[in-house]
Amino acid sequence: MSDTLLETRGLRAAHGQLLAVRDMDFSIKRGEIVALIGANGAGKTTLLRCLSGVHPVADGQVLLHDRDVTALEAHQRVQRGLVMVPEGRRLFGDMSVRENLRVAGDHGRKGEWTLQKVLDALPALVSIIDRPAAALSGGQRQAAAIGRALMTNPDVLLLDEISLGLSPIAVDEVYRNLETLRQTGSTSMLLVEQDLSRAMAFADRILCLREGRIVLQGLANTLSREAVTQAYFGMETVPHLESKV
C-alpha cells in the first residue's frame, strides 16, 4: 500500500463558463499537511469542492487510497475517508453543536473519533455543546465545523478558508486545534489559507495556485518568501513589501 492518500490526475473543472481548475496533478501523503494558497479566483475553493465531490469534474481523475473516486458522490467519499470543512462553516443553524456532531457521527465512518474524543481534542466545544449553532461566534463555529468533520473519522481533511471572517485570536485558536490534530498523526490535511505566513508556518508543503494551475510547490521550510510571493502574484520582480506578506 503506497504512502499516497489523495491524488489528482489531469483534473479540470469549470465554474460557469470559466475553467477554474486546469490539468491539475498533485498528491498528498499520509499524515502530510499541505497548504493551498493563491489569490481570490485562483481556483482553490473549486479544487476542494471537486475533491470532496460537490462540484462536477469536467475531466481528469481523483484518486483516494489509489482508487478512482471521481464518479462517487460526496457522501460516498466521506465513507472512504475524504471530508471537507466547507467555506463558511455551513453548520446546521437550528441544531445544537451536539446535534451537528451527532449527525456526522450517524452518517460518517465509525472509528476512533467519538463524541467524547472530539470534545477532548476541542475543549472549547464543551461549554457550548448544547447551544444552537446559529448563536455561536465565528471561532466557535469553526471549531464546531472541524469537530463535525472529525466525527466522520477522515483520512484526509479538506479545510476551506478556515481563517475567513475570524479575529486573529480566533485564528490562533483554530491553528492550535489543528496542531493538536497533527500530533495525533492520523489525519492528512489540505487547507486553503489566505494568510501566507500562517500557511508557511503550519504546513509541511505549500501549493501555490494561479488561474487554476499549480505555479509553485515545495516544502514549506525550503521555499523563500520571495519565491512564494512572486508565484502568488505572478510577477517577475516584486517591489519590496513589508514582511507581513
Place this chain on the structure above:
Amino acid sequence: MIEALISGLLLGGFYAILAAGLSMMFGVMKIINLAHGDLAILGAYGVIALTTRTEMSPWLSLCIVLPVMALLGVLLQRWLFARTLRAGILLPLLVTFGLGAVLQNGLYGVFGSEAQSLSNSLGDLAWENWQLPGGIIVGKLPVITFAIAVLVLTGLQFMLSFTKLGRSIRAASSDAEAAALCGMDAHRVHQAAAAIAVVLAGLAGTLLAMQATVSPYGGPTLLIQAFEAVVIGGIGSLWGTLIGGIILGIAQSMGALWDPQGFQLAGHLLFFVVLGARLWRQHRHQIGRPSLSTLFKLRLKKVRRA
C-alpha cells in the same frame, strides 16, 4: 356560533395533519407538491375500496393502506420528484401539477364522479356526539380526529428531535450540501421524507372521508387549504401548522355561518390577508423602516416615558 367556533377548532387538527405532510416535503426537498391533496384523496379511496370490499373496520383498512402509501411516497420520490430537483423551482411545480391531473382523472375513471364516504362503515361513531353544558353539541368524530392530530404531531416532533432519521431530516432541510459532506445519503433521507408526507396525506384524506365525503376532483381544494394553513401558521414550525389550521378552521366556520360559499371564501381571504401582512412586513424591513408592530412598541415606550 360557539358550535361553529368549536367545530372550526377541531377542523384545525385535520388541517394540521394535511399541512404537516406538505411542509415535510417542502422543508426537505424544497418542493411544493401540487398533487398533495390528490394523494390524500387517493388514500381515502384506498381505504374506502378496502373497507367496502372486505367489510372490515375502516380503522383496520387504514392500518393496511398507510404502509402502501409510504411505499408510494418512496417510489414517487425515486422516479419522479428526484428528477425534478435538478432544474429549479419551475419543474417540480409543473410535474406535480401534471401528476395531480393524472390522479384526479384516474380516480374519476375508476370510481366515478359520486362523492363517497366512510361514515356508513363507522356505525354509530359517525353521528355520535357529546352534550356539553350550555346545550352545545360536539361530535365525537371531530374530537377523535383532533386527538389523532395532536398525537401524530407529537410523534412527528419526537421523531424529528430525538431520532437519527429526525436529525437527518432537519440537517438535510437546513443545508443539503453540508449534510452530504457529513456522509449523509440525501436520496435516502428524501425518500423517507416523501414517505412520511404521503402517509400523512393518506391519513388526512381518510379522516376527511370519515367525517364527510371525498370525490375524485376534491384534491385541489385540500391542497389549497393545506397551503393556507401552513402560510397562516408560519412556514417551518410543526405546531405553527396546528395553530394555522385552527385559525383557518375557525375562519371558515365563521364564514359558513354567513353563506355556504363563505366557508371557502373566508379561508382564501384570510390567507391573502396573512400573506399580505407578511409581504408588507418584509417590505418595511427591506426599506429600512420598522414594521408596524415595532412602531407600535416604540410609540408605547414614548408614551410611558412621557
Place this chain on the structure above:
Amino acid sequence: MTYGKQIFLTAAAVVLLAFVPVFAEASVVDKITTLFIYMLLATTWNLMAGYAGLVSVGQQAFFGLGGYFALRLVDGGFSAYPALLAGAVGAAFMAWVASFYLLRLKEGEFAIGTWVFAEVIRIFVMLDPLIQGETGTSLIALNAVDPELRRSIAYWFTLASLAGMALAMSVMLHSHVGMAARAIGDDDEAAASLGVRVLRTRQAIFVLASLGAALAGVAWLGSAITYLPRSNFGVQWSVVMLFMVLVGGLRSGPGPYVGAFILFALQEFIGHLGAWYLGGLGAAAAFCALFLPQGLWSVMHSIWTKTFHRKSSRRFITALTKRTTS
C-alpha cells in the same frame, strides 16, 4: 427567417384564414375557432412561463372573468359583441390590479396564489344572482343573431384576437420589456440592481398574458353562448395550457402552436375518453417536462433541418450533444 419575412407570412396566413367561414361548413368553422382559442391560451401561458418564469395555474380566473364582465355589460344594456371585447379588457384590468399583490409572491407561493385567486373570483361570480350559482346562465342576446353569422363572427373575433395577441407579444418581446424579461429570468436581483424595473416588466407580461386568456374566454362564450362558472373557472384550463406549452415546447415561438394542434387532435380523436383523456394530458405534460424539456417542436425542427439542410445537420448534432451535457 428574417423578421420581415415572418411578419409577411403571418399576415398572409391571417388573410387567407379569414376567408375560411365563407367556404367551409359549419362544424369546420366551429372546430377551427376552438383551435384558435387553444392557441390563444397556449401562446399567452408560454409568454408568462417561458419568458418571465411565472408559473400561474390560475389563468382560468381571467378566462371566466372576461365572460362574466361581458354578461354583466349585456345585462346593463350593451350590445353583445362590444360587450365581449369590453369584458376581456375589464378582465385584463383586474389582472393589472391583482398583479400588484400576486407578483410579489415567490414562485411556489405565486402558483398557489394564482390558483386561490381564481377560486376567490369564481366564488364571488357565483354569488352574483345573475349567474345563478352552479346553474350558470347564457348570453341570450346572441341567440337573436343568425347562427351562421354568429359562427363566422366568433371565428373572426377569435382570429383577430389571436393575430393581435401574437403581434403584441412579438412587439413586447423585441422591445426593452423583452430584454428586461430575459435579464430578470437570468438573475432578478442582479437585474434589479442594474435598474431593471422588475415589477413593471413582470406586470406588463402578466397583464398581456391575462388579456389573452380573457379574450379566449369571451371567444368561448361567444361560441358556446352558455356560461357555467365551474367549467369556465375550472382548473382543467390550466391543465390544458400546461399540456400545450410543455408538449409543444416551452419558451419557443412555434412550440405553443404545435401544442395547440396536438391538443386539438387528441380532443378530436380520444376526447370521448373523458377523464382518462385529461389524465393522459397531465401525464404527457409531466413526461415532456422531465424528458423533453424543449418540447416536440424542437424535435420536429431538428428532424426538418437534418433532412433538408445538410449544413444544419452539424448544428443538429452539436445541439443534441449540448442538451445531453447541460
